[in-house]
Amino acid sequence: MLKIAKLHLLCLTYNVFYYLHSPLYISGPELELFVSFRIIEVLHAAYKAGHIQIADHISFFVTLLSRFRVFPENIDPVRESDVKVSNHGAFKSLTSVLCSYLSQMGDSSVVLQILDKAIIGLILLQPPLDNACAMLRVLIALDSKPTRLSEQSIIALSNFLPGYLMDVVHCIPEDDVRTWRYYLLPCFFLFDRSNKVLKLVLDVIGSFLTDSNLSLPSDTSTRYATDNLSRINATISLLLLMYKDIKVQKIISLFRTEVSSILQSIASLQSSEVKMNLEERHRFQCSFEQLKVVTSTPPAG
Structure with missing residues (x-):
């Protein structure tokens, strides 16, 4: 039997x-x-x-x-x-x-x-x-805190996550908190368990913004945020959402140099590289100004 x-x-x-x-x-x-x-x-x-x-x-x-x-x-x-x-x-x-x-x-x-x-x-x-x-x-x-993921896995995830994160914030309206938290929360847990993951993610985002073609590495490609303007807007939205999460806000405050570099790149790109109509430029300037405010504010607690 x-x-x-x-x-x-x-x-x-x-x-x-x-x-x-x-x-x-x-x-x-x-x-x-x-x-x-x-x-x-x-x-x-x-x-x-x-x-x-x-x-x-x-x-x-x-x-x-x-x-x-x-x-x-x-x-x-x-x-x-x-x-x-x-x-x-x-x-x-x-x-x-x-x-x-x-x-x-x-x-x-x-x-x-x-x-x-x-x-x-x-x-x-x-x-x-x-x-x-x-x-x-x-x-x-x-997994647990601190992370038990291998160094190789941390590096691989750090290359994959920027494209994943940009696609999530590109597809989901910022005011739909329940939905975007479902997709972003695993990443936020990874950031909390390994600060290195967040630093590497910020480094990848920063490097793509300084690339002349605004191109992500092949293993960081996006499925939805495909044009330059949508990627820049997705980057701003992503950082704003990170700063809304108390734990991630405290962690990302450790990487002011990386965040500052991203902000400088965005400011440079919007004035010279990326074409926008009046409505797009207005939306961009509003969200960018909001981002500059939250990044200059000390973390809560």
Whole structure:
């Protein structure tokens, strides 16, 4: 009976991975969410019973998060309201369940060590924002303060995060606090657990602003904030949001030189390199003046 149960389990796992890797695989109506939860539940029970190796189990979870197709892909809630079918909420629930299961799999430092390289490798492939956010949330769920991420992972994340952050603030209205916090919070946790991550992120942003073509490195490319003006506006919005978070505000205050350099670059670019119409220039000047005020104000507390 045990051999038969293992055979059934292997067949189930194979079929799940086949559909996840198949171009025909589509989440949502075609693969109902409750089926996904049931598959996860069965596999996790099999893991706890000793029928699945921990590395294989973790690999399945990571693959599910990276392959799950979220629709619509654009996370802007205003535009999404026009879409009749969306599985953003379902994917958030799925991510939460997987993070919970992963945290129950024993020593979190060992689990983190197993999935660290796999997740970083998938993140550097520039997945859609929802999938990237889910994988960042897994890292945060297993990490601690100070961070246990490897030096290599910290550098890789620091190159990826600027493009991810710019896309998030570009797609989500600044007044939609609940949505942007969901996508930015994993990054804020990373900054809190490793100040070096924030410094490197600021360095990457600063270097792209001083580049003659305003081009980000290939592993920091953006999916939505693609033109020069949108990237500069996204940079201003991102810094403003950082200063609104009390913890991040205290950390970023340690890097006044880097922030000052970014402000100088923005001021130089807006006067010479980036073309704007009157309305765009007015919006830019208002947000830029606001940024200069908050960056010159001592951190609260």
